[in-house]
Amino acid sequence: MATKISRLRLILAGGVALTALAACNPNGFDLDMRGYGNGGLDTSAAARQAVQDRPRPNAQGIITYPNYQVVVARRGDTVNSVAQRIGTDPGALARYNAVAPDAVLNAGEVLALPNKVATTGGSAAPGNSSALTSETIDITSLASNAIDKAQANQPAKSTPASAPVSTNSAEPIRHKVARGETAYSIARYYSVPVKALAEWNGLPNDLRVREGQVLIIPVASNRQPAKVETATATTAPGTGSPTPVPPSAAEPLPDKTPPKASAPVKTQTPDMSTDRTKASDTSKMMMPVPGSIIRPYKKGKNDGVDISASAGTSVKAAESGTVLLISQDTDDVAFLAIKHPDNLVTVYYNVTGITVKKGASVKRGQTIAKVASGDQGYLHFEVRKGIDSVDPMPYLN
Structure with a gap:
């Protein structure tokens, strides 16, 4: 069964080609806005979570785990061709994965098998998930979404069944995508990088997932970073640290003390106020609202800046562009x-x-909205490079 997640349904573009952004399925994008509703700021370190490589499939494209199997699609595959290759019913395979039998699959896309099939060519073994091609974007994971309530109902790890499986690879959790979920919210829920989720499941470059799709969740790696040991000199208690010899001790003092330098001559400072330009005219972007920064950018904690602003303050476009998205979260707080x-x-x-x-062209400085009312008046402003959040301040200064 699917894990039902109540969360902020926030969306962002993340494809390699900007020209494809407008046509992307909005469920393929998700912003990390946790802490801007009633849930409080609480993001996880999923982006830094190390995971294992996806096991290599056998000659048929099948990866066998103790309690289930998946098949990895090849370039140009359809559900029908995959079913024919592994000897299973194409209709059942299509229904189980919520996809049409004649749908063309992404290279590296994973289909869950409704029933185990006989395999040839060996069992699952850990390896590099090289099936991922240019169809899948190479991104860093970022942040994703708030989770208010969750009921995990996933198969537990069990003793190995008759199907062979590598002892070095734990059985991944299967997740059936529910309506409104995105790759980002799923990755955040399981505390795994969205990049790894995309690689393990062969997701397209816009990270689009479909309702009913079965995903396998990357398994955490047991590798630990090597400790760096440094040799430090120790001294006996009470003796203090040795005082280094100053460089001046190597040369004798001069016979005569040099005369004191004359007092500096005060020069008149030119008045630059007449030549001063406004920051909004020279910066890459302008401040969307006038106000002070009350919460700075911090990668993985706050993917933007919070700017103090009273309710009703006009919000202006920081730079000219095209409206990509207008939506609201589960607390009915709007964003664009x-x-x-x-x-x-x-x-x-x-x-x-x-x-x-949505789709309208806006100019730098154009009023696009007003600050919403609340206990603390503020605007949360983010700058994203593709799907990665970046510090807005270099663009605003």
């Missing part, structure tokens, strides 16, 4: 995203009274 050149996306969260529509 604007796509810019150079694979940049800006996000404006905690807004109301949005005055633009």
Whole structure:
């Protein structure tokens, strides 16, 4: 059964080609907005979680685990061709994975088998998931979504069945995608990098997932980083640390003390106020609202900046672009995203009274919304390079 997750349904673009962004399925994108509803700031370290490589499939493309099997699609495969190759019913395989029998699959895409099939060519073995091609984007994981409630109902690890499986590879959890879930929210829920989730399941470059799709969750790696030991000199208690000899001790003092330097002559400082330019005119982006930064950017903790602003303050586009998305989270707090050149996306969260529509062109400084009311007036502002959050301040300064 699917794990039902109540969460913020937040979306962002993340494809390699910007021209494909507008056509992407919005469920393929997800922003990490935890802490901007009622749940409080609480992001995990999933982006830094090390995982094992996906086991290599056998000659048929099958990976066998103790309690289930999956098959890895090849370039140009359909459900029908996969079913024919492994000797199973194509209709049952299609229904089990919520996909049409004649649908063309991504190279490296994983299909869960409804029933075990006879295998040839060996069992699952850990290896590099090289089936991932240019169809899948090479991204760093980022942050994703808040989870208010979750009921995990996944198969537990058990003793190995008759099907052979590598003892070096634990059985991954299977997850059936529920309506509204994204690759980001699923990766965040299981505390795994979204990049690893994409590699293990052969997701497309926009990380799109479909309702009813069965994903296998990457298994955490047991590898630990090597400790770096440094040799340090110790001294006996009470003796203190040895004092280094100053460089001046090697040379004798001069016979005569040099005369004191004359007092510096004060020079008149030119008035630069007449030549000063506004920051908004020279910076890459302008501040979307006037105010101070009350929460700075911190990768993995706060993927943007919070700017103090009273309710009703006009929110302006930080730079010219196209409205990519207008949506709201589970607390009915609205947000919007604007796509810019150079694979940049800006996000404006905690807004109301949005005055633009999806797909509309906006200009730098154009009013796009107002700050929403709340206990603490603020605007959460993000800058994304593709799907990766970056510090907005270099763009605003």
